[in-house]
Amino acid sequence: MHQSLTPIGAALILAFASAAAPHAMAAPDLKIALIAGKTGPLEAYAKETETGFMMGLEYLTGGKMEIAGRKLKIIVKDDQNKPDLGRTLLAEAYGDDKVDIAVGTTSSGSAIAMLPVAKEYKKVLIVEPAVADAITGDKWNKYIFRTARSSMQDAMAAASTLKGGSVGFLTQDYAFGRDAIKAGKEALAATSSKARVVHEEYAPVSTTDFTASTQRLFDALKDKPQPRVLQIVWAGPNPMNKIADMKPERYGIHLAPGGNILPVMKTWKNYGGTEGTIYYYYAFPKNKMNDWLVAEHQKRFKAPPDMFTAGGFAAASAVFNALSKVPNGNSDQLIAAMEGMTFDTPKGPMSFRKEDHQALQSMYHFRIKKDQKSEWDLLELVREIPTAELPLPVRNKR
Incomplete structure (x- = not known):
């Protein structure tokens, strides 16, 4: 027999149901791991990436830090630019923290070590800001997307500024530098520049005296067809000032630095008129997103945003757009949604190429x-x- 409730009993049940309802209906947090090399020589890059990533999510969510009603939980980890640690931290993020998607990392060596972990856990990894071509080349798997530009994109941008003549390269003697010069030579061959590479110099990462390397480059270039260009590809404090002090103009040689972070480029003021190519400079893109980033960053940090700030913001936009399309975070559905996906960034629109998940993007001649x-x-x-x-x-043999 059905027994009716007393008014007090009905009120208690109603009160309990009202209190429990928000908790029962609240969706779990969307968890995102951001892995960056915040300790070591690339610390400045990592900190800019983190700043840009957090500002990007703030802008895109209107300050709510949620997507489709689910709160965002950002878990930041420092891999110290160590491949073994990067691999361990990503496994920890996927396995223990149960993140829906991960972003990272600063060092190409650490990023390459992380790629198989994404495949093992069947979870998406967005690579930012590591540039090694192998990431979207022979080391790639279907869970890897990259918002960062690649070494080949850098090289093709630089090659597009050359119309014949002779080129010498100076870079660091480690994976980044060798990858960059390999890409540079391929880019010159693949474009209509018709420039010829006459010499390559690989200096130790810790080099402070560039006299011998520079003189070898001068000797190799000085009698070759004009224009004679010395391209500098360097991560961290750039040797351009020291090379310029050796007066390459004596031999009709022009310096062509790759873009760098603002504190480095600030030291180049004595070399007005020198040209190069860059991934991002705050005053170049003209769009609403970049306007907000420049104004807000200036307000908060008393300086404009830098290259890696824009990169972090771009990664945030990829995450936001992907999870907006697939709020349940299902990896297979994310991959399907992200292949070919176009998303706004401070540089303008980027698109993930379906074949290798590299973000296609414009570059700048400065x-x-x-x-x-x-x-x-x-x-x-x-x-x-x-x-x-x-x-x-x-290059990924998909």
């Missing part, structure tokens, strides 16, 4: 300003190099 009106008024735009002029080869 000239160092001769008349710098303020501390960070460093570069002027020669032109934006569109994606169509960067015919990136597919």
Whole structure:
């Protein structure tokens, strides 16, 4: 027989149900791991990436830090640029922390070590800011996406500025440098530049005296067809000033530095008119997202955003767009949604190429300003190099 409730009993049940309802209906947090080399020589890059990533999520979520009603929980880990530690931390993020998606890391060596972990756990990893071509080449698997530009994209941007002549390269003697020069030579061959590589110099990472390396480059270039270009590909404090002090113009040699972080480029002010290529400079892109980033970063940090700040923001946009399409975080569904996905970044739109999940993006040809009106008024735009002029080869054997 059905027994009716007393008014007190009914009230207690109603109160309990009301109190329990929000907890029963609340969706679990969306967990995102951000792995970066915050300890060691690439610390500045890692900190910029983290700043840009957090500002990107703030902007894209309107300050709510949630997607589809699910709160975002960001778990930041420092791999100290050590491949073994990077691999361990990513396994920890996927296995113990149960993250839905991961982003990282700063060092290409550590990033390459992390790729098989994503495959083992069947979870998406967005690589930012590591640039080694192998990440979307022979070391790639279907769980890997990259918002960072690749060494080959850097090289093709640089090659697009050359119209014949002779090229010498100076870089660091480790994986990044050798990868970059290999890409540089391939890019010159693949574009219509018709420039010829005449010499390559690989200096130890800790080098402070560039006299011998530079003189070998000068000797190799000085009698070769014009224009004579010495391309500098260097991570961290750049040797351009020391090379410029050796007066390459005596031999008709022009320096072509790759873009760098603002504190490094600030030291180049005596070399106004020198040209190079860069991934991002805060004053170049003209769009609403970049306007917000520049203004807000200036307000908070008394300086404009840098290269890796923009990269972190781009990774945040990829995460936001992917999880907005697949809020349950299912890896197979994420991959399907992200292949070919176009998303806005401070640089403008990027698109993940379906074949290898590399983000296709424009680059910039710059000239160092001769008349710098303020501390960070460093570069002027020669032109934006569109994606169509960067015919990136597919190298992943998919």
